Amino acid sequence: MAQTTRGGHFIPRPQPLPSDTPSAKIWSVYVAEADRQDRALANSWKGDMDALLIFAGLFSASITAFLIESYKTLTPDPTVVLLGQISLHLAAIANGTQPTMTPLDPVPSQPTYASLLCNILWFLSLAFSLTSALAATLVDQWARSYLTASQNYPTPQIRARIRTYLYQGLQQFNMSTLVETIPTLLHISLFLFLAGLIEFLFPINSAICNLSVAILVICTTLYAIVTLLPIFYHHCPYQTPFTSLCWRAWQTVRYSAFFCLEPPQVPFTMTAAREMSATAKSAARDARDEDALCRTLETLSDGRDLAAFIEGIPGFLVDGVSSSGIMRRILLDKAIDLGPRIVKHLHLSVYRDPSEAVTGAISCLGAIWHIFAYCWHNENPDSDVEEWFDEETLPILETIAYEGPIIGHYLTSTTALFTSALLDSYLSSAKSAEQELRRVGIELPWTAPEPRPEQLRVQRYLLSEPPDVSSGSIMALKTWLCLLQRDFTATKAELSDEPLHPPNTDDLLQSLWTFQTLVNEARITVFLNFLTKSLSDFPPYESLATFYHLDFDHDIDQPVSLYNQARLVDILKEHEDIPQLTVDQLLDAIAILQDEELVSEARDVVAEYLDIHPESNSASVALMFLNGEHPAPRPSVLDVF
Numbered sequence: 001m002a003q004t005t006r007g008g009h010f011i012p013r014p015q016p017l018p019s020d021t022p023s024a025k026i027w028s029v030y031v032a033e034a035d036r037q038d039r040a041l042a043n044s045w046k047g048d049m050d051a052l053l054i055f056a057g058l059f060s061a062s063i064t065a066f067l068i069e070s071y072k073t074l075t076p077d078p079t080v081v082l083l084g085q086i087s088l089h090l091a092a093i094a095n096g097t098q099p100t101m102t103p104l105d106p107v108p109s110q111p112t113y114a115s116l117l118c119n120i121l122w123f124l125s126l127a128f129s130l131t132s133a134l135a136a137t138l139v140d141q142w143a144r145s146y147l148t149a150s151q152n153y154p155t156p157q158i159r160a161r162i163r164t165y166l167y168q169g170l171q172q173f174n175m176s177t178l179v180e181t182i183p184t185l186l187h188i189s190l191f192l193f194l195a196g197l198i199e200f201l202f203p204i205n206s207a208i209c210n211l212s213v214a215i216l217v218i219c220t221t222l223y224a225i226v227t228l229l230p231i232f233y234h235h236c237p238y239q240t241p242f243t244s245l246c247w248r249a250w251q252t253v254r255y256s257a258f259f260c261l262e263p264p265q266v267p268f269t270m271t272a273a274r275e276m277s278a279t280a281k282s283a284a285r286d287a288r289d290e291d292a293l294c295r296t297l298e299t300l301s302d303g304r305d306l307a308a309f310i311e312g313i314p315g316f317l318v319d320g321v322s323s324s325g326i327m328r329r330i331l332l333d334k335a336i337d338l339g340p341r342i343v344k345h346l347h348l349s350v351y352r353d354p355s356e357a358v359t360g361a362i363s364c365l366g367a368i369w370h371i372f373a374y375c376w377h378n379e380n381p382d383s384d385v386e387e388w389f390d391e392e393t394l395p396i397l398e399t400i401a402y403e404g405p406i407i408g409h410y411l412t413s414t415t416a417l418f419t420s421a422l423l424d425s426y427l428s429s430a431k432s433a434e435q436e437l438r439r440v441g442i443e444l445p446w447t448a449p450e451p452r453p454e455q456l457r458v459q460r461y462l463l464s465e466p467p468d469v470s471s472g473s474i475m476a477l478k479t480w481l482c483l484l485q486r487d488f489t490a491t492k493a494e495l496s497d498e499p500l501h502p503p504n505t506d507d508l509l510q511s512l513w514t515f516q517t518l519v520n521e522a523r524i525t526v527f528l529n530f531l532t533k534s535l536s537d538f539p540p541y542e543s544l545a546t547f548y549h550l551d552f553d554h555d556i557d558q559p560v561s562l563y564n565q566a567r568l569v570d571i572l573k574e575h576e577d578i579p580q581l582t583v584d585q586l587l588d589a590i591a592i593l594q595d596e597e598l599v600s601e602a603r604d605v606v607a608e609y610l611d612i613h614p615e616s617n618s619a620s621v622a623l624m625f626l627n628g629e630h631p632a633p634r635p636s637v638l639d640v641f
Contacts, residue, residue, distance in 0.1 A: 027156035034163050042143040045179055049136040056133035056186055063126045063193055070122060070200060073115035114203050121196030128189035135182045146170070184241035188423045191220075230270065234277040273303055281322070290326045297336045302345060310342055313367040317374040324375045331371070331388040339389040342367055347396050358407055361400070365410040373418045373549050376424075385421045394418065394471040404532060409534060413546040416530040420523060420550050422474055426481050427519045433488045434512045437505055454480035455514065462518050465563050467525040477519065484511055520558045524592060526550070530568045531586070547582060560592040569598050583609065584618040590625060599626055 111119075150163040170176070194216050201209040226238040231247050247270045279285070300306045317323050331339055342364050349360035371388070397415045451459070458480055461473035485510050527550050534543040568589060575583045587606065593599050603626040610619040 024156050027160045030160050031156045031163070034160070034167075038147060038163070038167075040495045042147050045139055045143050048179070052136045052186060053133055053184060056129050058188070058565065059189065059193075060126060060129045061134070062120055063129065063189075066193075066197075066200070067119070067122050067126065070115070070119050074111045074119055082258070107507060112203070114199055118196045118199040121192045121199065125189045125192035125196065128192065132182050135178075135185070139179055139182065142175070143568045179511040180241060180244065187241055194219075222468070234270070234274045247273075282322075288324055289322075290329055293326065293330060294333060294336060297330070297338060306341065306345060307363065310345060310367045311363040313372040317370045328375050331375070332384075339371075339393070343389060343393045343396055346400070350400065362407055362410055365407075365414045369410070369414045369417055369546070372414075372421050373545060376417075376421045379544065385418070385425050389418070391475075394422070394474060398471055406449045409543045412530065412533050413543050416526055417546055417549060418528050419469060419474065423477075423519050423523045423526065426477055427516060427523070428480060430484065430512050430515050430519065433484065434509065434516070437488075437491070437509060437512075446455060451479070451514075452483070452511070454483055455511070455518075458518055462521050462525070463561065467521065467561070467563070469522045469525045469529070473522065476516075480515060482516060484508070487511075517558055521561060521564065524560060524564050527589070528564060528571070530569055532567075544579075544582070548585060560594060562595055562598075565593050565595055565598045568592060569602050569605065572602060572609075575605070575609050580613060580616070584616055587616075587618040587622040590622050593626070602626055 001584060093154070102455060146166055149166055150159050153159050153162065192428075197207060198212050198216065201212055223240065227240045227242050229236045230239045230243050231250055236440075297309065300309060317327060330336060346361060346364035346368075349357045349364065351357075352360060368389075376385070394415070396419065449605065454476065457476045458473065461468045461470075461476060491505055491508055530546065530550060534546070572586065572590075578586070590602055590606075593602055603623065606619055606623045606626060610616060610623060613619060
């Protein structure tokens with residue numbers, strides 16, 4: 001270690017380390033972050049102290065002007081004695097007598113109480129003001145010294161260690177507390193000056209004094225309110241230098257008054273209390289989060305800023321349970337129109353650079369997938385797919401073409417989840433209408449009415465081999481559902497007008513039942529199509545998670561086409577190539593099997609699987625179901641094909 005001499009003593013000086021040492025890189029990260037924090041802290045102190053110096057200078061000059069006049073009242077005025085002698089001489093001359101040189105009694109040298117108190121208050125005010133100005137200049141100097149002390153060495157190791165050493169000094173000697181105390185001195189100085197001003201005006205004019213007192217009381221009351229408000233309302237932006245002191249006193253009183261043996265639950269510092277109030281789980285926090293995100297989306301343009309927001313949607317939804325509710329309400333906000341903006345961004349990503357196109361497409365598909373995986377609940381009134389996304393979503397998902405298995409899995413999973421959510425919403429609407437008709441005593445008929453053109457169009461899509469569940473069939477289902485809802489509304493109106501003579505609702509009920517049957521067929525088709533495409537190799541997490549989200553409760557009264565029943569049995573026969581957890585979940589879908597031959601084949605497959613995995617409870621339940629008796633399904637449109 002190199003040494004230098006000073007006054008005959010050897011002073012060690014740290015030997016610089018080479019900047020390319022193995023640890024230099026990690027210390028460089030620390031130095032960069034520390035410099036950023038230190039500069040922000042020093043700039044904050046400097047800004048506060050500069051404003052304080054300006055105010056202290058002007059205020060001290062004002063106090064000095066008042067003191068020039070008031071300090072004269074502390075000493076006797078010789079002019080009074082001289083005027084007294086002159087008046088005596090003039091009186092003697094007027095009387096024709098010889099003036100005598102009798103000395104007059106001196107003017108009392110003791111100042112009045114009002115004069116003494118006024119000067120005490122003003123001199124104290126001036127002293128506090130000058131002290132705060134001196135402290136402000138010292139803080140400014142200390143901040144500059146702190147910043148430059150650790151920057152004289154080029155190597156990051158030494159800079160980091162010196163900075164840490166000095167920062168510990170800031171904490172140990174409570175420099176932040178000192179900086180917060182300096183404005184307190186100036187505020188005390190101001191109140192002392194105002195008190196002295198009242199004492200100065202009291203012997204001069206009572207009216208002006210009373211007016212000043214009233215103004216001072218109002219200002220003091222407002223100052224006290226501003227001081228105490230942050231104690232009870234942690235988000236209040238107002239505070240004074242006395243707020244922290246009052247907060248500590250309040251916490252101490254609360255802790256002592258209740259004789260707490262344990263530390264209080266509320267943090268002892270205002271910063272910690274504000275942080276707790278801002279981050280604690282509550283409905284108010286969710287409302288603030290929603291408002292912040294809505295304001296952000298209103299200002300974002302459909303470019304890179306929106307791309308960053310879309311990329312963050314999956315992490316936001318995974319973060320907590322309340323996030324899904326916030327996202328549902330944002331999706332319903334037509335002023336923001338988040339869903340269509342995501343789809344538009346996905347569509348435009350095709351025309352970008354290939355690397356950016358794939359990244360942007362994966363972000364958009366991941367966002368849509370997570371929205372339906374975490375926000376979609378069929379029983380939730382806020383879950384309306386067509387309120388979240390417009391009619392162009394499914395056609396865009398179907399027409400996008402990217403090369404590569406990863407983005408293919410994302411696209412398949414997102415399309416399946418989106419289509420399934422649409423079908424679930426249609427099925428829920430039809431079931432609600434049927435149940436409402438049944439509540440008024442109308443039962444489902446067993447005769448099928450003449451099919452409508454809309455129904456025939458849907459049947460051509462869904463009862464072909466293989467079934468076609470695409471944007472065309474979804475649009476046909478939506479058109480048919482709108483007509484059924486129109487008929488349902490008219491039937492409800494007739495029932496309310498003539499409750500004793502209800503209209504004939506057989507056709508409507510049978511149409512609702514047929515609609516549910518075809519929607520159920522479409523849901524099963526989506527489920528089986530996804531299994532065929534995604535579980536044939538090693539899919540990513542989203543594909544496996546999509547499989548579990550596509551699981552549904554099948555109504556055994558609903559018939560299923562032989563084509564889809566046979567597809568399920570074929571998939572079960574390949575159980576050796578499918579993960580065990582997936583097969584266990586897939587066994588819950590055997591409730592759709594109604595054909596005796598297919599039931600027999602499935603029974604053999606499940607028995608074989610149970611021999612390999614005897615611990616599988618799903619296989620045992622499935623085998624019991626297949627060995628039981630199955631009621632004959634109701635006549636349906638599927639019997640025609």
